[in-house]
């Protein structure tokens with residue numbers, strides 16, 4: 001008996017759908033109804049007093065719940081609106097007009113991050129973009145060689161969104177530290193499905209969102225800064241939450257706090273800070289070792305089922321190298337995905353990847369088999385044709 005299935009009752013959407021899209025949006029825990037109600041209640045009954053009764057601190061205090069999952073200590077994380085903004089906060093600590101101005105990127109990074117750093121070229125950044133050879137793996141040796149004495153930042157995903165490949169973050173961090181560069185490890189597709197320990201990795205920064213594998217909903221992204229580096233960095237993208245005395249309303253230069261508030265700026269997104277908590281609590285309770293063990297078993301089942309049917313798999317074959325998603329490049333993948341959604345099998349499609357199937361700790365093995373059988377049937381009956389776009 002799979003004990004993790006006991007959690008299914010906590011996720012309403014599992015009653016009506018085959019939910020295999022936790023790489024995109026994790027299922028909402030039932031307790032979110034109550035937490036959002038708590039938010040409304042505090043606003044309705046406490047009004048402006050709610051700020052000093054918890055709201056003001058939430059962008060750091062709730063961060064501890066993420067910290068417990070990714071190996072960060074209390075007070076070491078600040079919470080922001082999305083990952084792109086966390087990259088903006090981090091990069092605003094650096095001066096790209098100096099000789100050390102290179103940003104090393106891989107073309108398998110999430111596009112938003114690439115767009116962001118390409119625009120940093122207007123501020124003097126030099127971007128070296130390394131191309132993947134197979135669309136599944138990063139070219140590790142070339143990445144390591146590109147990280148040199150002129151490198152300032154290496155923003156890189158721990159798990160690649162397109163293929164779910166787990167990269168060798170340790171090697172990259174060690175290389176960066178040898179030459180004085182800083183690594184921003186994007187743990188979005190890792191945290192919640194693969195054990196992550198930012199302290200052990202010694203990464204300078206770690207970022208990610210909570211809406212996928214952490215079941216925390218949209219609106220919250222975490223920013224971890226290695227504690228010994230915190231005081232060294234002062235974001236120029238800053239604001240009154242980072243100031244030592246925000247309620248003195250002083251005009252002039254900021255006197256930045258020394259804790260994680262230092263990385264905040266304006267008023268935090270309070271409703272999302274309420275809504276994200278049940279997911280974080282559940283993931284912590286279930287435990288990453290158990291989640292990972294089950295994920296390896298279920299993704300293995302998906303890979304085997306896809307290969308058996310003759311479909312290409314655009315994720316690593318080796319479970320040790322593969323995170324929670326299997327990209328199945330079956331024929332007519334885009335239209336097949338649309339038919340799957342019409343049949344209440346929740347998956348997504350990415351060009352160059354195929355249909356992405358992402359079981360989480362709450363999925364049954366039978367759902368894996370069902371999804372694969374549905375794809376087979378959609379192809380055999382040509383049901384995918386109804387989703388063809390007119391030329």
Ligand SMILES: Cc1ncc(COP(=O)(O)O)c(C=O)c1O
Nearest residue numbers: 082083084110157161188189209
């Ligand atoms: C690895 C990774 N980074 C970043 C993002 C998105 O960032 P943002 O929070 O800015 O939307 C995603 C979204 O899918 C992602 O998979």
